[in-house]
Amino acid sequence: MRALVIRGTLDLVDAELPTPEPGPGEVRLRMAYGGICGSDLHYWAHGANAEYVLREPLVPGHEVSGTVDLDPRGDLAVGTPVVVHPARFGLPQAGLEASPHLWPGGSYLGSAATWPHTQGGMSEYLVVRQDMVRPLPADLPLRRAALAEPLAVALHAMTVAGDVAGARVLVSGCGPIGLLAVAAARRRGAAEIVAADVLAGPLSRAVGVGADATVQVGAEALPDGVFDVVLECSGVPAAIGPALRGARRRGVVVQVGMVPDEPRPVNLAALVSRELQLRGTFRFHDEIDEAIRMLTDDVGLEAVITHELPADQAEQAFRTAQDSEASGKVLVRLWHDGELVGDHRGDQGSAPVAEQRRTEGTA
Incomplete structure (x- = not known):
């Protein structure tokens, strides 16, 4: 089978790999779409994602949709459209019974956090455990369904934030996760959502998915001390201090964006003087099921997808994803x-350049 493989920094190839065979309790999928996540970009551009460093070639991709190719047990018919919950949960821990995504020893598709690395889904075929497969409603296209995993991340951040019904919410950083956080806050009943970013393009997209107002950081001042909940989605350390200052007294700030695994200065004065709650959020538990329902209900969420390129233009796709x-x-x-179910083409950008395919014997 063919697969996209990151061999090192800025080294992405189209490789030939053995077609996997499903074992007991597993299903083989024929992959249709793979979304480029920030972690995929970091592995490609830097050879590492935070503390996780590439030590062997890696097939990226955990935001994936496709169809069932082979289910040895016969529970899922060939051609059934699906998305994948990309986690295999680890060892249960006392006090974390309801949070298996935090159990140690787990794995995640397309991640260098494990050794050997956990290969991802940007390939012709993918074998996963049957309990990781989520069949899709007939009216949810595979293209839109590829947003299920990042939307689940945003929905879990809302779960961590708590009840936001009637709340004023600030979303700091309007990349794909920030955009989906806007939509998730709207879904959970927020009364007002303000989106903030340094760039105009992401802000215009935030309005399209439900933001009531925007602030272009650097050109405008963020409101101070007025938000019940702040979702910091950029992962930029310099944005954490302003996010804290945006929260009202005893407000909640959720750090959604993955920050660098290194010391960085952050102004925490507002955290103390306003008795704020600063909470972390990591991946998700079962919110992918809510994400599927939400994507089925809201056709407009497809606007989060701005570009779609074929696998033989994968390097161009990664370079495009760098341009926020x-x-x-x-x-x-x-x-x-x-x-493909609902296979309508997205904007492929201006003059994408396909890199010549290179065939490798192994990854």
């Missing part, structure tokens, strides 16, 4: 030979 002014979510259209 021009792009929201960038999808790679994989080597699915059947008719």
Whole structure:
């Protein structure tokens, strides 16, 4: 089978790998779409994502949709459209019974956090455990369904934030996760949502998915001390201090964006003087099921997808995803030979350049 493989910094190839065979309790999927996540970009651009460093070639991709190719147990019919919950949970821990995504020893598709690395889904075929498979409603296209994983991340951040019904919410950073956080806050009943970013492009997209107002950081001042909940989605350390100052007294600030694994100065004065609660959020538990329902109900969420490129233009897709002014979510259209459900093409950008395919014997 063909697969996209990151071999090192700025070294992405189209490789030939053995087609996997499902074992007991597993299902083989034929992949259709893979969304480019920030972690995928970091592995490609820097050879590492925070503390997780590439030590072997890695197939990226955990934001994936496709169809069932082979279910040895016969529970899922061939051609059933699905998305994948990308986590295998680890060892149960006392006090964390309801949070298996935090159990140690787990794994995540397309991640260098494990050794050997956990290979991802930007390939022709993917074998996963059956309990990781989520069949889709007939009216949810595979293209839109590829947003299920990042939307689940945003919904889990809302869970961590607590009840936001009637709340004033600030979303700091309007990349794909920030955009989906705007939509998730609207879904959970926020009364007012303000989106903040340094760039105009992401802010215009935030309005399209439900933001009531925007602030272009650097050109405008963020409101001070007025938000019940702040979702810091940029992961930029310099944005954490302003996010804290945006929260009202005893407000809640949720750090959604992954920050660098290194010491950085952060102004925490407002955290103390306003008795704020600063909370972390990591991946998700079962919010992917809510994400599927939400994507089925709200066709407008597809606007988060700004670009779709075929797998033979994968390097161009990764470069496009680096340009946060021009792009929201960038999808790679994989080597699915059947008719894709809802397969309408997105904006492929201006003059994408396909890199010559290089065939490798192994990853």
